[in-house]
Amino acid sequence: MSKPVPAKFVFSHPVHFLSFGFGSGLAPKAPGTFGTLAAIPLYLLVAELSLAYYLLTCALVSLVGIYFCHHTANRLKVHDHPGIVWDEIAGFLITMIGFAATWQNLLIGFVLFRIFDILKPWPIKWIDKHVSGGFGIMLDDLIAGGFAWCCLYGVNHLWL
Template identity: 45%
Template sequence: MRGRLSHWIALGFGSGLSPVAPGTVGTLWAWLVFVVADPLLSPAHWAIVLAAGFLIGIWACERTARDLGVADHGAVVWDEIVAFWLVLLFAPGGFGAQLAAFVLFRFFDIVKPPPIRHYDAKLKNGFGTMLDDLMAAFCTLLVLALFRAGFGGAAG
């Protein structure tokens, strides 16, 4: 990890090196960073962070995967981090709603229902690594929106 900036980024600044559930630990790290950074960043700043994070993630995840010899190594968690920041940005506020978003996001990221599974299997590069988590974020936000619509905003 020390040798390359791409490894630092792709491995979530060390959060992906957890021996147990590195994707979950990376997502928890993303949540912590979001809680600290959100009061300091406007929606426009978040848009820049997310766009830059996605583009940098394509490079960092691809390079790290190539160096590790595995297309989407479990320790590569930058994709979870950027995608979960997106979820938290649009999810209802409050700890309960954020916890629900966390559980839903981890579910979609682990289970990879269609069409996430299709793209995860077909795109074995940095873009594919980032895309499948972006799709998991979309599914998470969709379920949260449907829940809010069905229960009159009770989730937020």
């Protein structure tokens, strides 16, 4: 278990603040869950964009996330500190691609993403263990978001 990061560190630099999901990664328990919760307002801000602009937003969030996570992890000297949750934000945005911003989609998408992020089925767990740097921190959550998207697609077409 990584030691807690002081709020002073998180708020000392904009990249750390963003890496820690606007401060949500400071949660003493389940920072990934709080980071995913922090993604919901961002999702609601971009949910009505055209699909092309939404995908561009996902790409930008993911690409800058590689830098954010790499920079903060290096400063902390911890590969993937649990408080670094920008990857959860990006993963949740991937989960929600093309879905209406209904409470049902938000709830199901949130639960599905957290399940894949926590359980890390293959190849997510392998990537988490073998791909390093900011790219590795981001990639496992982006794939978890893709898995969650597939399941949410199924739910939408079968039940909603």
